[in-house]
Amino acid sequence: MSAIGPVTTQFFEFGSPEDPFRLENGATLSRVRLAYETYGRLNAERDNAVLVFHALSGSAHAAGINPTSPIGPDSVLDPAIWTDECEIGWWDNFIGPGLALDTDRYFVICANYLGGCYGSTGPASVDPATGAPYGSRFPDVTIGDIVNTQVRLLDHLGIDRLKATIGGSMGGMLAMDLALRHPRRVRMVAPVAAAAGTSALTRVHNFEQLYALQEDPNFNRGDYYGGPKPLQGMILARMISHKTFVSLDVMEARAKGYIVQDDNDLKGYQMRHQIESYMLYQGKKFARRFDSNSYVKILTAWQSFDLARTFGGGDLEEAFRRSRGHQYLVFSIDSDVCFFPDEQAAMVHALKRAGVAYHYVTVHSDKGHDSFLIEPELYTPTISYLLAEAHANA
Incomplete structure (x- = not known):
């Protein structure tokens, strides 16, 4: 409480x-x-x-x-x-x-x-x-x-x-x-x-996220309001960053459960490992609560x-x-x-x-x-x- x-x-x-x-x-x-x-x-x-x-x-x-x-x-x-x-x-x-x-x-x-x-x-x-x-x-x-x-x-x-x-x-x-x-x-x-x-390593991690966000087909240079959201880029960006925030031991401990894969997830790949499902879940959860443009702007400030x-x-x-x-x-x-x-x-x-x-x-x-x-x-x-x-x- x-x-x-x-x-x-x-x-x-x-x-x-x-x-x-x-x-x-x-x-x-x-x-x-x-x-x-x-x-x-x-x-x-x-x-x-x-x-x-x-x-x-x-x-x-x-x-x-x-x-x-x-x-x-x-x-x-x-x-x-x-x-x-x-x-x-x-x-x-x-x-x-x-x-x-x-x-x-x-x-x-x-x-x-x-x-x-x-x-x-x-x-x-x-x-x-x-x-x-x-x-x-x-x-x-x-x-x-x-x-x-x-x-x-x-x-x-x-x-x-x-x-x-x-x-x-x-x-x-x-x-x-x-x-x-x-x-x-x-x-x-x-x-x-x-x-x-x-x-240099942080700049690489941040750049990977920036690339994922801006190369999402729905990002539209940042003018996506009123249209489809660039969710896939945000999901990938969060997965890139999440592995630097949480230790591997903690990730493995949290991933112990079952594997969830929606019909629209990775149509050419069947997830077989719980940690894969955990990372995808973290990405999706974050994409629901944060704006891609804001993420780009704050990452850009961090880069310099x-x-x-x-x-x-x-x-x-x-x-x-x-x-x-x-x-x-x-x-x-x-x-x-x-x-x-x-x-x-x-x-x-x-x-x-x-x-x-x-x-x-x-x-x-x-x-x-x-x-x-x-x-x-x-x-x-x-x-x-x-x-x-x-x-x-x-």
Whole structure:
């Protein structure tokens, strides 16, 4: 049972034709809408806020129970994209009274990304200038663009400086980008199972997914709204990524059951192995709950992520010098094959050389990358202790 209980999605809008939001590539959006949720209360000093960044395909719904789809009238997506599995917060075991992000102490915020499909402005949103969905006309966004929109949200909420920012996987990348891009806006930075840049292997995995999505005959360069959905590309993309999120042992354990193969599945091949059926099931489940265009846009942002290049002229140590006023908490998962442990080790080495205070924790788990979502007991003691220490020393 959720410690938070029922919650509702909130929305923040900014921008106008006269004062549009300008992206790093020079493109503009005349109106931006962010879906977000909050948990706990902002104190009188407004200094107890924690900003949580979600992973690649996450949403603003980090904790509690929210059966109401965040898909509004400004989007052409079917509200049913908010499936049953979306109703429970994706970090529900981490956020709440007495949990890692203790809502009796902290005001916790989570917002859906620009370019996403769970209530924030993205490719499926209606362009105010045309009355039609953006589709292929939605501009590419960067990690910096996503961070800058969330800083606008902090301004709206009257929060000058965060107690902490935390995120797992891609969320950890955004947490670090915020710290380097807006160093005065945060005290503590906690990347969980993340990296300071996109590795060659990750770029290959992402490219495989991008190719699968865009080569689906129904993708139509992103202008598929109102027509057949590019489901096959999305199913394949999810199967490509899923094997990096979950350890092989866990996949094999979950696959123990029966084989399900619909008449339309692989007409020239008969599945004989339970793990094949499991992977296809995961792909189909994801295709029902996420928009292909949003997946393309967020993957594209990930592809170009590189803290060293963006903030240090190619030198990660130089980039992290911007964080000398911060306290870092870096989590590594020893079985992670999405962000390998040596990627966090490289981050910590650069932090040390840059003179940045840090704590480095290696989590021992057989669950792989997804450990940060499903094993709160491995993370909560350290997060709770360091947040409380930072709170006491503020």
